[in-house]
Amino acid sequence: xxxxxxxxxxxxxxxxxxxxxxxxxxxxxxxxxxxxxxxxxxxxxxxxxxxxxxxxxxxxxxxxxxxxxxxxxxxxxxxxxxxxxxxxxxxxxxxxxxxxxxxxxxxxxxxxxxxxxxxxxxxxxxxxxxxxxxxxxxxxxxxxxxxxxxxxxxxxxxxxxxxxxxxxxxxxxxxxxxxxxxxxxxxxxxxxxxxxxxxxxxxxxxxxxxxxxxxxxxxxxxxxxxxxxxxxxxxxxxxxxxxxxxxxxxxxxxxxxxxxxxxxxxxxxxxxxxxxxxxxxxxxxxxxxxxxxxxxxxxxxxxxxxxxxxxxxxxxxxxxxxxxxxxxxxxxxxxxxxxxxxxxxxxxxxxxxxxxxxxxxxxxxxxxxxxxxxxxxxxxxxxxxxxxxxxxxxxxxxxxxxxxxxxxxxxxxxxxxxxxxxxxxxxxxxxxxxxxxxxxxxxxxxxxxxxxxxxxxxxxxxxxxxxxx
Amino acid sequence: xxxxxxxxxxxxxxxxxxxxxxxxxxxxxxxxxxxxxxxxxxxxxxxxxxxxxxxxxxxxxxxxxxxxxxxxxxxxxxxxxxxxxxxxxxxxxxxxxxxxxxxxxxxxxxxxxxxxxxxxxxxxxxxxxxxxxxxxxxxxxxxxxxxxxxxxxxxxxxxxxxxxxxxxxxxxxxxxxxxxxxxxxxxxxxxxxxxxxxxxxxxxxxxxxxxxxxxxxxxxxxxxxxxxxxxxxxxxxxxxxxxxxxxxxxxxxxxxxxxxxxxxxxxxxxxxxxxxxxxxxxxxxxxxxxxxxxxxxxxxxxxxxxxxxxxxxxxxxxxxxxxxxxxxxxxxxxxxxxxxxxxxxxxxxxxxxxxxxxxxxxxxxxxxxxxxxxxxxxxxxxxxxxxxxxxxxxxxxxxxxxxxxxxxxxxxxxxxxxxxxxxxxxxxxxxxxxxxxxxxxxxxxxxxxxxxxxxxxxxxxxxxxxxxx
Numbered sequence: 033x034x035x036x037x038x039x040x041x042x043x044x045x046x047x048x049x050x051x052x053x054x055x056x057x058x059x060x061x062x063x064x065x066x067x068x069x070x071x072x073x074x075x076x077x078x079x080x081x082x083x084x085x086x087x088x089x090x091x092x093x094x095x096x097x098x099x100x101x102x103x104x105x106x107x108x109x110x111x112x113x114x115x116x117x118x119x120x121x122x123x124x125x126x127x128x129x130x131x132x133x134x135x136x137x138x139x140x141x142x143x144x145x146x147x148x149x150x151x152x153x154x155x156x157x158x159x160x161x162x163x164x165x166x167x168x169x170x171x172x173x174x175x176x177x178x179x180x181x182x183x184x185x186x187x188x189x190x191x192x193x194x195x196x197x198x199x200x201x202x203x204x205x206x207x208x209x210x211x212x213x214x215x216x217x218x219x220x221x222x223x224x225x226x227x228x229x230x231x232x233x234x235x236x237x238x239x240x241x242x243x244x245x246x247x248x249x250x251x252x253x254x255x256x257x258x259x260x261x262x263x264x265x266x267x268x269x270x271x272x273x274x275x276x277x278x279x280x281x282x283x284x285x286x287x288x289x290x291x292x293x294x295x296x297x298x299x300x301x302x303x304x305x306x307x308x309x310x311x312x313x314x315x316x317x318x319x320x321x322x323x324x325x326x327x328x329x330x331x332x333x334x335x336x337x338x339x340x341x342x343x344x345x346x347x348x349x350x351x352x353x354x355x356x357x358x359x360x361x362x363x364x365x366x367x368x369x370x371x372x373x374x375x376x377x378x379x380x381x382x383x384x385x386x387x388x389x390x391x392x393x394x395x396x397x398x399x400x401x402x403x404x405x406x407x408x409x410x411x412x413x414x415x416x417x418x419x420x421x422x423x424x425x426x427x428x429x430x431x432x433x434x435x436x437x438x439x440x441x442x443x444x445x446x447x448x449x450x451x452x453x454x455x456x457x458x459x460x461x462x463x464x465x466x467x468x469x470x471x472x473x474x475x476x477x478x479x480x481x482x483x484x485x486x487x488x489x490x491x492x493x494x495x496x497x498x499x500x501x
Numbered sequence: 502x503x504x505x506x507x508x509x510x511x512x513x514x515x516x517x518x519x520x521x522x523x524x525x526x527x528x529x530x531x532x533x534x535x536x537x538x539x540x541x542x543x544x545x546x547x548x549x550x551x552x553x554x555x556x557x558x559x560x561x562x563x564x565x566x567x568x569x570x571x572x573x574x575x576x577x578x579x580x581x582x583x584x585x586x587x588x589x590x591x592x593x594x595x596x597x598x599x600x601x602x603x604x605x606x607x608x609x610x611x612x613x614x615x616x617x618x619x620x621x622x623x624x625x626x627x628x629x630x631x632x633x634x635x636x637x638x639x640x641x642x643x644x645x646x647x648x649x650x651x652x653x654x655x656x657x658x659x660x661x662x663x664x665x666x667x668x669x670x671x672x673x674x675x676x677x678x679x680x681x682x683x684x685x686x687x688x689x690x691x692x693x694x695x696x697x698x699x700x701x702x703x704x705x706x707x708x709x710x711x712x713x714x715x716x717x718x719x720x721x722x723x724x725x726x727x728x729x730x731x732x733x734x735x736x737x738x739x740x741x742x743x744x745x746x747x748x749x750x751x752x753x754x755x756x757x758x759x760x761x762x763x764x765x766x767x768x769x770x771x772x773x774x775x776x777x778x779x780x781x782x783x784x785x786x787x788x789x790x791x792x793x794x795x796x797x798x799x800x801x802x803x804x805x806x807x808x809x810x811x812x813x814x815x816x817x818x819x820x821x822x823x824x825x826x827x828x829x830x831x832x833x834x835x836x837x838x839x840x841x842x843x844x845x846x847x848x849x850x851x852x853x854x855x856x857x858x859x860x861x862x863x864x865x866x867x868x869x870x871x872x873x874x875x876x877x878x879x880x881x882x883x884x885x886x887x888x889x890x891x892x893x894x895x896x897x898x899x900x901x902x903x904x905x906x907x908x909x910x911x912x913x914x915x916x917x918x919x920x921x922x923x924x925x926x927x928x929x930x931x932x933x934x935x936x937x938x939x940x941x942x943x944x945x946x947x948x949x950x951x952x953x954x955x956x957x958x959x960x961x962x963x964x965x966x967x968x969x970x
């Protein structure tokens with residue numbers, strides 16, 4: 033069907049009040065791009081329903097007029113999944129916000145898609161629970177976007193990805209059908225687990241409107257250590273020892289390569305909480321039940337790793353201030369933009385055993401292909417997630433294509449994934465075949481065609497319907 | 502396409518050696534039914550490939566000849582998902598067995614679909630890890646079937662369902678395409694998470710051939726308590742307290758209603774490890790890191806619940822023998838078949854807060870509709886999973902339809918699920934609409950049609966393609 037934008041706008045204007053339908057100059061600048069920083073794009077309109085039925089109605093109107101719909105949450109995505117498309121209607125969930133129910137018996141919270149993650153975290157905390165999903169953008173990202181992209185974060189090793197926190201889901205299909213399945217039970221094997229289709233598919237199969245989240249008990253104490261390590265083999269051995277010795281208390285196992293550490297202390301200027309230079313640095317965090325029992329247990333576990341000769345040097349937290357100081361080293365990467373200048377940031381995944389070999393191979397390939405190449409490595413190693421930042425020193429414009437190709441080809445050589453947690457969106461879709469087989473890509477296209485035969489919903493995100501390979 | 506059974510058999514005979522293709526009298530009796538005990542059915546043939554490529558080839562041949570394929574694992578399913586269909590080829594995974602790889606750095610194990618669960622558990626244990634999936638049929642069930650049905654079990658409250666234990670999957674599509682995606686990373690957001698489609702869809706969308714399982718650290722100690730409770734409100738309060746006080750150590754929270762307890766002690770004849778009669782009984786289990794630290798912690802947590810007045814009476818384990826004696830009360834339901842005589846067993850799910858009201862309503866409805874109705878209640882309450890056993894005392898033939906309708910209608914009234922962990926198969930498909938909406942059923946049918954347009958794979962299981970409502 034050829035798109036009928038004028039008739040679509042007229043139908044939207046008839047169905048929604050002016051506050052829910054913005055056009056032209058009335059569209060706020062923030063709706064014109066997401067955090068992928070692709071060039072701003074002005075869409076046909078922004079519609080902002082405040083009920084699930086309103087979302088369904090908006091999608092139904094667009095589908096009937098052959099107009100594409102792009103869902104928008106907090107616009108904090110880094111891969112371009114919520115970037116506007118010319119001629120499309122942006123469907124913003126921002127007014128469909130708020131917590132609908134807290135069921136303390138079931139340990140669940142029912143939330144609307146547009147609720148900021150931080151609001152959810154705070155509500156759980158006030159009720160004596162924990163919603164363990166956490167990421168830097170917590171203040172502005174929205175739960176609908178977190179689920180649509182299957183967000184990760186720092187404590188995946190203990191609590192899993194966003195997918196693992198969802199018990200029930202409500203969503204709108206590409207034809208405007210509203211499907212409400214707000215299940216609260218941990219066990220429910222009655223037919224296909226349809227919600228899995230909408231978590232992590234970046235708004236290409238449906239638009240999430242509400243969710244039932246599983247809450248966890250609030251930890252009673254946090255202990256951490258920053259360890260200097262002499263080899264990657266020791267890091268892998270320490271990860272195994274931490275899993276055995278700290279069990280489910282282990283809440284983070286972050287590794288920083290020496291090049292990263294050097295940049296953070298010298299260029300960003302963070303004061304190192306550990307003296308001396310080491311080949312690698314590990315930040316271990318354990319969330320316990322009570323400081324009286326778990327504090328001494330953590331301390332004695334660290335000591336046993338010293339005695340076993342696994343750790344060269346370590347600082348152990350004596351206070352929450354120490355824990356924060358250790359994390360400051362890891363979080364300093366957020367300053368790279370202002371300190372290193374323009375660069376390309378990657379979020380890749382690799383089998384744990386091969387990470388150091390990958391880092392070496394990647395550095396070598398970058399050196400070979402990119403003039404004055406520079407790169408540093410760090411990440412959530414316990415989850416198989418490596419971050420890296422690369423650039424061509426002194427280049428007026430960063431050779432993004434050259435750098436990306438070098439990194440993603442190395443990822444392919446090491447059986448890794450081109451996206452561990454940020455998703456594919458627009459920025460990475462040309463590399464999706466580095467990680468997924470032709471059979472998998474064909475199956476994704478078949479699903480998309482079956483669910484969205486008109487190609488209405490967030491078209492061209494994640495993959496193109498035509499195989500251009 | 503009309504089925505061409507003779508040509509299909511000829512093509513299978515040309516592709517597979519005699520040991521891999523059984524027909525007529527050569528088909529073992531065990532392949533003629535599963536543990537749903539539906540009347541035995543003789544299929545066209547049983548094919549038993551020993552490679553993933555062989556599975557793909559068998560499916561391809563059947564698809565080309567329009568012959569249906571029913572996957573079979575250990576045949577321990579209770580809902581009829583693997584029950585043979587007349588005229589279909591049974592695809593048994595039994596010869597595609599064995600552990601392919603153990604990656605201790607990534608904490609993963611790569612296994613073939615026909616591997617018995619117990620073999621996997623033992624291999625993990627010997628390598629110092631835990632595969633936490635566990636159920637009664639562990640000796641004969643196979644991992645492919647466990648994943649195809651998204652098996653649950655006793656420790657879901659801590660470790661999740663089978664779905665949560667899968668990192669990578671290989672499967673054969675209904676047209677015989679083999680898709681290999683043996684991912685080992687906890688974080689992988691590169692495109693749709695296709696494996697979710699094949700976990701829990703009971704072999705209707707694809708046949709699982711291999712899987713990468715996530716292993717957990719082995720617990721260092723186990724503590725348990727059996728508590729007598731005076732009200733269901735106290736049980737819910739105790740669950741909340743256990744979540745807070747034991748955190749991730751909490752590995753089971755099982756509740757037995759007084760009627761169940763009475764049957765187990767009086768009819769089955771298990772010696773009660775706790776004196777006196779109570780309204781409800783709770784079995785709490787905690788898996789800790791070390792007895793020296795976690796034993797006293799568990800003991801003192803139980804004492805604090807006494808002091809808070811939540812627990813009326815309790816026995817606390819002093820040995821693994823005590824833990825086993827507590828579990829014997831819970832596991833005694835496996836004797837109901839021989840002690841209570843013919844009965845109908847249910848595996849339903851309910852919001853935690855409503856379980857006791859459900860039990861009362863269900864008992865009342867059964868009394869109203871079924872002559873001399875008798876029922877008892879117990880389950881994995883922390884997971885929202887309730888089991889119940891019902892029968893008409895003295896009936897020569899159990900009125901299965903009457904009993905099922907009474908129970909499932911009550912489940913519908915209480916927003917529960919008709920299957921928490923056993924699946925739908927053949928036995929429950931006429932009740933699927935009690936739990937899933939018409940929109941959800943339409944979406945399941947749309948997925949099935951897109952993935953399997955010929956309707957070749959396990960047809961008529963979970964739901965029928967025609968909406969008979």
